[in-house]
Amino acid sequence: MGYDAGMPVSDHIAFPLLRIFGRLEAKLKHRPRFIRQGQRDAMVDWRAVNAVVSALPPAAFVERVEDETRNKILAEERDRPKVQVVVEVDGLRRARFHERPLDPPDHYPSDAIALVEAARRVRNNLFHGGKEEPGDQPFDGDDNEWGRAALDVAKILLDLVEHDAFGPAVP
Structure with missing residues (x-):
């Protein structure tokens, strides 16, 4: 396993x-x-991204995602991958991984949003890794599977953006 940021994804x-x-x-x-x-600071408005992907026909996004990815993210519990939240432990603020539903409470349940949110969680856990306690596993031991699933979703999103499904770029 590689990437030494606290999350064992190859x-x-x-x-x-x-x-x-x-x-x-x-x-x-x-x-x-x-x-x-x-x-x-320029940051992506992921709520706006979620609104666009949830409005796309399933064949344009959700059905393009590999079956393995859809099963990983959408089947059974839709509360993984975990997110880091701040909790108080012995009077100190600590970052701990917790489960959180993939469908944001202010949106109707959407497979498209769940796919985007799961991919973002993997990206965030990987990029901002190294904060978990030993044994505090964000992906329950199948990190490469989550990494592959996030990569699948991200590739399709990038393709959609590059082909103007999100509107044309402003020069």
């Missing part, structure tokens, strides 16, 4: 995933609709 998955997410976010920022409002 390099051949971790590096392409981070690279594709970087390209995806850069391309989204060339579309004003996807830049988060009210912030000085």
Whole structure:
């Protein structure tokens, strides 16, 4: 296993995933609709991304995702991968992984949103790794599977953005 950021995803998955997410976010920022409002730092408005993917016909996004990925993310419990939250332990604020439903409470349940949110969680856990306690496993021991699933989703999102399914870029 490679990538020494606290999450044991193999390099051949971790590096392409981070690279594709970087390209995806850069391309989204060339579309004003996807830049988060009210912030000085340019950040992607993932709620706007979720609104677009949930409005796409299933054949344009959800059905393009590999069956293995859809099963990994959408089957059974839709509360993984875990997210880090702040908890108080012995009077100290600590980051701990907890389960959280994939469908945001302010949206109707959507397979498209769940796919995007799961991929973002994997990216975030990988990029911001190294914060978990020993044995505090964000993916319950199948990190490469989650990495492959996130990579699958990210590739399709990038393809959609590059083919203007998210609207044309502003020069």
